[in-house]
Amino acid sequence: MLLTGLILCDPETGPASVREGDLRISEGRIEALGDLRPRPGESVVSGEGLCCFPGLVVGHVHLCQTLFRNLAEGLPLLDWLRTRIWPLEAAHDPESLRISADLGLAELLRGGVTAFQSMETVHGTAEVFAAAEASGLKALIGNALMDSEDPSIPKDLRMERKRALEESEALRRAWHGKHGGRLRHAYAPRFLLSCTRPLLEEVAERSSLEGARIHTHGAEHPLEGEEVRKQYGKGAIRALEELGLLGPGTSIAHCVHLEEGERELLADRGCTILHCPTANLKLGSGIAGIAASRRAGIPVALGPDGAPCNNRLDPWMEMRQALLAASLRDGPGSLSPWDLLRMATSEAADALGFEGAGRLRPGAPADLCLVEFRDPFLGPGGDPAEKMICAGGRDLVRHVLVEGRFLLRDGRPLRGEGDPALLRDRAERALARLLGRAGFAR
Numbered sequence: 001m002l003l004t005g006l007i008l009c010d011p012e013t014g015p016a017s018v019r020e021g022d023l024r025i026s027e028g029r030i031e032a033l034g035d036l037r038p039r040p041g042e043s044v045v046s047g048e049g050l051c052c053f054p055g056l057v058v059g060h061v062h063l064c065q066t067l068f069r070n071l072a073e074g075l076p077l078l079d080w081l082r083t084r085i086w087p088l089e090a091a092h093d094p095e096s097l098r099i100s101a102d103l104g105l106a107e108l109l110r111g112g113v114t115a116f117q118s119m120e121t122v123h124g125t126a127e128v129f130a131a132a133e134a135s136g137l138k139a140l141i142g143n144a145l146m147d148s149e150d151p152s153i154p155k156d157l158r159m160e161r162k163r164a165l166e167e168s169e170a171l172r173r174a175w176h177g178k179h180g181g182r183l184r185h186a187y188a189p190r191f192l193l194s195c196t197r198p199l200l201e202e203v204a205e206r207s208s209l210e211g212a213r214i215h216t217h218g219a220e221h222p223l224e225g226e227e228v229r230k231q232y233g234k235g236a237i238r239a240l241e242e243l244g245l246l247g248p249g250t251s252i253a254h255c256v257h258l259e260e261g262e263r264e265l266l267a268d269r270g271c272t273i274l275h276c277p278t279a280n281l282k283l284g285s286g287i288a289g290i291a292a293s294r295r296a297g298i299p300v301a302l303g304p305d306g307a308p309c310n311n312r313l314d315p316w317m318e319m320r321q322a323l324l325a326a327s328l329r330d331g332p333g334s335l336s337p338w339d340l341l342r343m344a345t346s347e348a349a350d351a352l353g354f355e356g357a358g359r360l361r362p363g364a365p366a367d368l369c370l371v372e373f374r375d376p377f378l379g380p381g382g383d384p385a386e387k388m389i390c391a392g393g394r395d396l397v398r399h400v401l402v403e404g405r406f407l408l409r410d411g412r413p414l415r416g417e418g419d420p421a422l423l424r425d426r427a428e429r430a431l432a433r434l435l436g437r438a439g440f441a442r
């Protein structure tokens, strides 16, 4: 297939390399870029007026929470979890989980996402894998591990260590590596306070034996930090290090409140930070020092976190938020739109193991996000990263392809459970039943 007349924007090579050109896809990969002529019989798609970015890679989301959007407002982290999110997650059944995931996946796709990492709830993660399978997106998914005796964890959400790890093992057997590696499993201990020490040590041991990835949260909020210090006598990152959980396959959401030396420790161990600026602002957690972390050599990926702490799953908005938050914290220009674009594409793809994705170059997977570039409100000036991150948004996303196949075409989803009217009706019914089970008013 040949896409013609595009503006090509590769985050790896930066603004100087932006140019008009065509892009040929063969066997799911980018074969060539430049001034290309159609081959006899080749299908040709006009990209006139479109800018081609690599597909976006989301580092941190909770698809199981999409149904809870707008239902957990005005609370700091621990109250948000204990009084709203955990009771709601505990009330999920397979039907509500599936629609929650379908809804989240449809929204990610609408924003130009081609790959993501999600931490799910304790039960029923097979439903989310099935939804990701149907969606066509690349997915790294983990069932949340929560075996702590903390009485604020609902009984139905807590799962003791042996059973929880058996659940992870069963998911790994069933899904890890399926569809040529499009679906993958990661161990996902929720955070230090929801897990016992033996569970965390076993996760460290298993992941090192199996070469498995670890996805967790850490150093998000000052009150969480105080509780971690009471239990471990140290900050979250040093506690994770003591438990053997830090390594190149580990990605940690937030890292807003790093103690002295913890940034260097993350850099030394090769860990990835999953930066969620909107969630950090909404829950009043703080603003992470991302410019300093990247200077220290730590890879950073971006994420919206779950819908109830954002309330959008919109990668373009998240890049803009990250830019503005960095400007407030470290000064204007401390992160550039190109930095953000790299964090949302090549840097995230490399850090999360989506091999070769996130760039426009021959041989890379043809995971692409094509956006409408004739919109007058983008402005005639500026380069593509500035235009889309600072002035544009997901409404401009026209086509999304994963490994050369259209998943979104002319703004419409082509597979999975993407029909918005159907999604809305299913979500309404499922949420009403879930709130009944949770004993919550709407």
Ligand SMILES: [Zn+2]
Pocket (backbone or CB within 6 Å): 060, 061, 062, 217, 253, 305, 306
């Ligand atoms: Zn999270």
